[in-house]
């Protein structure tokens with residue numbers, strides 16, 4: 427028995443949940459990355475969550491859409507960039523749940539009918555592409571759409587960007603119980619968990635789950651957009667809101683949240699320092715598909731931390747592969763350019 431998991435399990439079970447994905451996802455040894463980093467590396471394959479090319483948003487949507495159905499909603503509205511994995515998976519999950527899906531997307535870096543946006547259309551989502559590059563404009567447009575649908579007698583369930591509200595983050599609190607069980611079954615201990623941190627639900631859910639169980643894994647969030655200070659504050663806030671949502675008394679201190687913002691580059695959706703190199707390294711060492719928006723930045727950060735000696739030879743590091751592979755096809759030009767240089 428793993429310390430603290432029974433109360434976390436019970437808290438998670440008390441929330442409504444839909445089955446959308448396939449769990450547990452594999453926890454794999456990564457010998458090529460281990461050699462490169464000089465420490466043991468495991469990869470938690472949340473790119474294989476089973477729905478519509480997978481990714482971390484499936485865990486969140488199991489709780490979010492269950493709440494939508496419980497509230498009697500008949501449609502879902504959400505927002506993100508044009509290459510949002512969250513939008514693609516919401517569109518697919520809505521098909522399963524029998525809900526209409528409305529996506530209000532900002533054009534972002536690749537508004538072509540490629541990758542995730544192509545799949546949004548394939549899943550029959552109503553797509554509104556907002557011309558402004560400013561994400562707050564899309565959020566306002568989403569709120570207007572919710573009012574309009576309500577006026578038409580519909581019952582919309584609004585999911586904020588990335589599904590990063592307590593019910594969504596609950597998916598990643600549940601993830602902690604799953605991971606600890608896998609480690610326990612294999613008699614393994616992990617010292618660090620690396621993940622990409624964006625709209626914060628993944629990072630916050632993990633922090634909440636670890637706080638509830640008292641397991642001392644150091645979570646390293648590699649920011650894909652925000653500054654370290656802002657992201658750490660947001661993660662601490664949502665971690666505690668998620669614990670409260672689950673009726674758990676644990677607390678996440680802001681000082682326990684670690685974010686590195688050196689790999690953001692010019693901004694969200696734009697490959698930063700080492701991003702494309704990390705995408706290539708994962709492909710060549712492990713046959714893994716990373717993406718230029720999230721996981722490429724996260725692995726670039728993990729590799730740099732190893733170079734800087736922030737990871738010890740005796741540590742065991744888990745890399746959370748959060749998915750994102752469809753975006754690679756929208757970024758085909760950036761990827762092809764990266765292939766011209768030496769590996």
Ligand SMILES: *Cc1c(COP(=O)(O)O)cnc(C)c1O
Nearest residue numbers: 511624625626627628720748750
């Ligand atoms: C959304 C996303 C993330 C970041 O998760 P947040 O909960 O938004 O912080 C990481 N990787 C991929 C592939 C994603 O789609």
